[in-house]
Amino acid sequence: MNIQNAQKIVDNWINEHGVRYFNELTNMAQLTEEVGEVARIIARRYGEQSEKESDKEKDLGEELADVLFVVLCLANQTGVDLQEAFDKRMDKKAKRDHDRHHNNEKLK
Numbered sequence: 001m002n003i004q005n006a007q008k009i010v011d012n013w014i015n016e017h018g019v020r021y022f023n024e025l026t027n028m029a030q031l032t033e034e035v036g037e038v039a040r041i042i043a044r045r046y047g048e049q050s051e052k053e054s055d056k057e058k059d060l061g062e063e064l065a066d067v068l069f070v071v072l073c074l075a076n077q078t079g080v081d082l083q084e085a086f087d088k089r090m091d092k093k094a095k096r097d098h099d100r101h102h103n104n105e106k107l108k
Contacts, residue, residue: 003072003083010072021077031070038063 001009014021022030041060044051075082101107 034066
C-alpha cells in the first residue's frame, strides 16, 4: 500500500464510520496525544524509566499506527498529497545527506 492509498482508506473510514473530520486544531491536539503515548512506551521499554505493569500490554505498533492515522487525517483535510510530499522530501534528503552521515565521527 502506498501513502495515497492510505489517505483514501482513512478518508473512506471517516466518511463511513465518522460524522466528519475533527477540525485541524483538534487533530493537532490528538496527534500530540498519540505521539505522547509512543514516547511513553519508548521511554519505559527502551529508555531508563521503569515500565509500569499497566504499560507492559501496550502495543508500540498500534500506537505508531494511531500517529499515522492522525497524520493522514491532517493531510486529507488540508489538501496535502502526502505521497508526493514524502517522495519530494526523500529526494531532497538523499541529495543533501548522501555523505553527511558516513562522515559523522559520532556515528562511527
